[in-house]
Amino acid sequence: EVQLVESGGGSVQPGRSLRLSCAASGFTFDDYAMHWVRQAPGKGLEWVSGISSNTNNRGYADSVKGRFTISRDNAKNSLYLQMNSLRAEDMALYYCVKDIGSNMVATILDYWGQGTLVTVSS
């Protein structure tokens, strides 16, 4: 059974940093691209970032480009999101999501974690 368990969320002040982690199990992690998708309270879904299985290809939404960095450790079956210079508009539930493929050519999101909540407030 595919499991994606996020951690690292919490409450931070604007301008500070936070690192999210996602522990994956139940599938061959290094065969698949992975993503972060967020959902602000009561709002819709927003793709944040993705990384290919071999880490050669990474992408970011314009809203986070230059502030967030996605990475993965295939030996540890883990996905990360380093979030710097956090803003109030970054406040959301952050989902770790598995891609149906390896290289983000066709990003279909077939398994989702339960999310970790990031609150940005002074």
Place this chain on the structure above:
Amino acid sequence: EIVMTQSPVTLSVSPGERATLSCRASQSVSSKLAWYQQKPGQAPRLLIYGASIRATGIPARFSGSGSGTEFTLTISILQSEDFAVYYCQQYNHWITFGQGTRLEIK
């Protein structure tokens, strides 16, 4: 950025009836369109990809159609567990989601 627009924002339908949800792309996405279902307090679930291919375990009452800029998700006979929010997502150029359609019980 490709903008995805869903309509209606809210759809009220009785159980046992058919629901038709629409999604429009600001430019052609070919057939690179997926649909997700999200229930309160839960993560989204993949329903359809490639505009019309049902994901593993998705009941046959869910069907998708369309290509280019116009897409439709049809739920043929609504069950109580189908009342939820539905999102479309294009993956032709990076990834963008529609704003969602809330399917509620009439």
